[in-house]
Amino acid sequence: MIIKQLSVFLENKTGRLNEVTQILGNAGINMSAFSVADTSEFGILRMIVSDPEKALSILKEAEFSVRLTDVICLNSPNEPGSLARALNILSGENVFIEYLYAYSMDNKSANIVLKPDNIEKCIEVLTAHQLELVKASDMYKF
Amino acid sequence: MIWNEKMECADRDEMRAVQTERLKETVNRIYHNVPSYRQKMQEAGLVPDDIQSVDDLCKLPFTVKTDLRDNYPFGTFTVPMSEIVRIHASSGTTGKPTVVGYTRKDLNTWAEVVTRSLCMAGVHREDIVQVAYGYGLFTGGLGLHYGCENLGASVIPISGGNTDKQLQLMQDFGTTVLACTPSYSLFLAEEMEAKGIKKEDLKLRVGIFGAEPWTENMRKEIEAKLGIKAIDIYGLSEIMGPGVSCECEHQTGMHINEDHFIPEIIDPKTLQPLPAGEIGELVFTTITKEGIPLIRYRTRDLTRLNYEKCACGRTLVRMEKCKGRSDDMLIIRGVNVFPSQIESVLLEMSETAPHYLLIVERQGNLDTLKLMVEVQEQFFSDEIKKLEELRKKITHKLQSTLGISVDVKLVEPKTIERTAGKAKRVIDNRNL
Numbered sequence: 001m002i003i004k005q006l007s008v009f010l011e012n013k014t015g016r017l018n019e020v021t022q023i024l025g026n027a028g029i030n031m032s033a034f035s036v037a038d039t040s041e042f043g044i045l046r047m048i049v050s051d052p053e054k055a056l057s058i059l060k061e062a063e064f065s066v067r068l069t070d071v072i073c074l075n076s077p078n079e080p081g082s083l084a085r086a087l088n089i090l091s092g093e094n095v096f097i098e099y100l101y102a103y104s105m106d107n108k109s110a111n112i113v114l115k116p117d118n119i120e121k122c123i124e125v126l127t128a129h130q131l132e133l134v135k136a137s138d139m140y141k142f
Numbered sequence: 143m144i145w146n147e148k149m150e151c152a153d154r155d156e157m158r159a160v161q162t163e164r165l166k167e168t169v170n171r172i173y174h175n176v177p178s179y180r181q182k183m184q185e186a187g188l189v190p191d192d193i194q195s196v197d198d199l200c201k202l203p204f205t206v207k208t209d210l211r212d213n214y215p216f217g218t219f220t221v222p223m224s225e226i227v228r229i230h231a232s233s234g235t236t237g238k239p240t241v242v243g244y245t246r247k248d249l250n251t252w253a254e255v256v257t258r259s260l261c262m263a264g265v266h267r268e269d270i271v272q273v274a275y276g277y278g279l280f281t282g283g284l285g286l287h288y289g290c291e292n293l294g295a296s297v298i299p300i301s302g303g304n305t306d307k308q309l310q311l312m313q314d315f316g317t318t319v320l321a322c323t324p325s326y327s328l329f330l331a332e333e334m335e336a337k338g339i340k341k342e343d344l345k346l347r348v349g350i351f352g353a354e355p356w357t358e359n360m361r362k363e364i365e366a367k368l369g370i371k372a373i374d375i376y377g378l379s380e381i382m383g384p385g386v387s388c389e390c391e392h393q394t395g396m397h398i399n400e401d402h403f404i405p406e407i408i409d410p411k412t413l414q415p416l417p418a419g420e421i422g423e424l425v426f427t428t429i430t431k432e433g434i435p436l437i438r439y440r441t442r443d444l445t446r447l448n449y450e451k452c453a454c455g456r457t458l459v460r461m462e463k464c465k466g467r468s469d470d471m472l473i474i475r476g477v478n479v480f481p482s483q484i485e486s487v488l489l490e491m492s493e494t495a496p497h498y499l500l501i502v503e504r505q506g507n508l509d510t511l512k513l514m515v516e517v518q519e520q521f522f523s524d525e526i527k528k529l530e531e532l533r534k535k536i537t538h539k540l541q542s543t544l545g546i547s548v549d550v551k552l553v554e555p556k557t558i559e560r561t562a563g564k565a566k567r568v569i570d571n572r573n574l
Contacts, residue, residue, distance in 0.1 A: 007524040009517045011554050037526050042517075042552050044526060063556045065522040098525055115524070 001123050002070050003136045004052035005113065008045040009065035012038065020045060023062055029055050032139060033113055035101035046101070048073075048113065050140050070119050073134040074112045074126065078104055083112065086131055090116070093125045111139075145261040145293075146254070149401045150456045154449070157457070160401050162195045164429035169193045169202070172435055175220035178213060179205070179437065196404060199427060200415050204438045207240060210380065215241040218434050226433055231279045232379045233478045233544065239279070242379050243433040249288065251430055252382050255399040256289020259388030262397060262454070263348055263373040265319050267294035270345075272312060274322035275353065275476075276302040281383030282353050282476065286321045289385060295319070302326070305333050316345045323476040324349075324356040324364060324372070328507035331367035341369035350375050352384055353476035354509075355464055361393075374463060380439055381426045387461055392453050395460030402430045405459060406438070407447055410468035421446045423468045424461065442469045470568060472502060474509045477546045481567045484513065487539045491532075492520040499558045504572045512549045513540065516558055 010016045017036070024031065034047030049055045052068055059066040076082045083102075090097065096117040104110035111134060116122035126133060144150050152160070170190040172179050182203040183189070192201060210218055219226065227246050231239035244252065265271065271290045275282030283301055290297040298311060302322070308330060311317065320327060327349055334341070346368055352375035364372045376396050377384035386403055387396035398405050407422040408415050416422040424441045443464040451457050472479045481500060488496055501512040515521070515536065523529055533550050540548040559566065 005524075007522075009522050009529075009552075009554060011552075011557070016554070039526055039530065042529070044524060044529075046524070065517045065519060065555050067519070067522055067524060069524040098527075 001072055001133050001136065002119065003048060003073055003113070003134075003139050004068045005071040005115075006047050006049050006052050006055050006059075007067050007069050008047075008059060010036075010043045010045050012041060012043060017045065019062075020059065020064065023058060024049065024055055027054065027058050029058075032141075033101065033103050033111065035099075035113075037099065046099075046113075048139050052140070069115065071113050071115045072119065072123060072126075073139055074114060075109050075132040075134050076112055078107055078110050083110075086112075086126070089129050089131070090122065090125060093121070095122045095125055143261045143266060144455065145258040149399075150258060150397070150458050152401075152457060154457070157400060158196055161404050161429060164401075165196055165199065165404065165427065166190070166193055168427070168429050168431075168435050169437065171220055172437060176218055178209065178217070179203075199404065199406065199438070202427075202437050204413065204425070204440050205436045206440050207380070207442075210240045210242075211238055214238050216243065218436075219243050220435060221245055221432055228284075230281050230284075230379050230383065232281070233480065233483065240380060245432040248382075248431055248433050251402060252285060252385060253288040253292040255382065255402060256285055256385035257292045258399060259375055259385045260289055260293050260295070260319075260350070262388050262390040262456070263319075263350055263375075264371065264391045265290075265293065265295060265348055265350075269295040269318045269348075270298065270315055271295050271319040271321060271350075272298045272300055272308070272315075272317040274300055274302055274308055274320065274326060275384075280476075281377065281379045285377065285383035285385060286350065305330065309333060309337065309339060312344055312346065313339065318345050319348045319350065320346055320368075320370070321350040323353050324351040324360055325354060325475060325504075325507050325509060327351060327364050327368065327372070328360070331364070332507060334367075341367065344368075346370050348373060350388075352376055354473040355466075358463075376461070376464075378441060378443075380434075380436060381428055381441075382431070386426070390452060390454040390456060394452065395448055395462055397452065397456050397458035397460055398447075400459055403428055405447060405461065407445070408440075410440075410442075410444075418447055418449055421465060424464075440468075442467050442471060444468055472500075472511075472568065472570065474502060474511050474546055477544065479511070479544055479546070483543055484540065485567075487536070487543050488515065491536065491539070496521060497555075497558045498567065500568045502568065502570045502572055509572065510549065511546065512551060514551050514553045514558060516555050517552045518555050521552075 030050040032048045037044045098115040100114045102112040173190045225245045226243040228244040231241045273286045277283030349370045349372045361372045373389045375388040377386040387398040389396050404427045406425040410423040424443045426439050428435045444466045445461045445464050448460045497516040499514045537550045
């Protein structure tokens, strides 16, 4: 259930994102999802990659500030109200979401990557409500 | 007016006789009251009787800033605390400040040398002096204050900052003398322009500027914008505070009050005295101070001395404007900043000190300090919130340690250039 997300510290300057994607591409690492959180001075690139450990070590070698963060991924029907339903359940159980990002590759469903404050409780709540969590191995496959 | 003509215009032999007598007394007192300095003398095989005249000064061991820190807070005081009536402190090379104590006699001496300085600058008892140096642990405010009172001038103890009020009182009270850092005087000039206040609207005629390095070009600019004579005053809290030396109206070097503070110029590498006229590190020996007398204290300021009689009639030796430092201390808006202080703040926050770079700039007329910190693994969090917290924490800690605000910027690893050997920690773009 728990997915290792790769987080990279980036300054806001041209070419940096490029460099990261280039390094990963050259190493044959695929990215299945990513988002960039930014402030006026710096940003954090967060992504789900095919081989998190390898990505971590090659980016470290290239002297990036990088770490793996535990996240989960919710598979939700691609229809109005489905995300609201899931978020309602979580807030009802006092699970706080630090951040999330989502992607959809077909009309049927969407994947929502979540970083909750308490990951065990989040998994427990979602599975108790029969919501579908994507397996880590499925996330890395793409 | 010359405040103390006997001392300020003494011929060289008279001055040397005064210095010799006072030096012998000081060495004797320190030897018997400061164990750490006695030990230094013993290691050099010296007893007080080896010092028979000012010419023997060069035999004595040096005192450095870390000697004060190692005996923090009061270990270098030579009198019991019951004799100490005032304590000041300035930033030390690490977290701990450098502490100095004054007896009542010391405060009188200080007022005397500041009064002499004010007279050198052409200030008299009819003047209204606005003291815009900070009042507090910093020696600037109170130092000027008591000198003005001693002279009989009217003091406005407004302290630093609060620019609107500074300008208001300058107009309403008819301030004739402004005492502050030179960069703040330029800032005031800018604000005047923005508010449509003309120099003709003010009665200012003299500025007493110190606590930071400034150039002849700045002097010209200040004099033109404020319509005043801009006088350079020098001092350091370890020796006394402002008034160790000051320019006269001829503006040809700062007269050192050498009947209280004997200057020497040494080569900062070989530590050997240099002949008069050569540039080197300024070293002071206090010969009348009771609270914390210091022998051959290395100021780290680079300058040269001129023993010729001045056109003003004074014979007090003159020192040129300081040409730089023989250590890495920076003076930002009148505040002493050591890169090592920043390093110790960063060390407190993680197990290994990150790479950092300080960038000093002069924006408009005010110095700004920017700190770039590499976000290495020990600092990196996946959450923006935590990184922002980290940035605020560093900013806050630096502010409370250094006493000035620092713009902290988080940067990627290896952004800061690595050099073989000693890392380059400071870029000073001020062109002073």
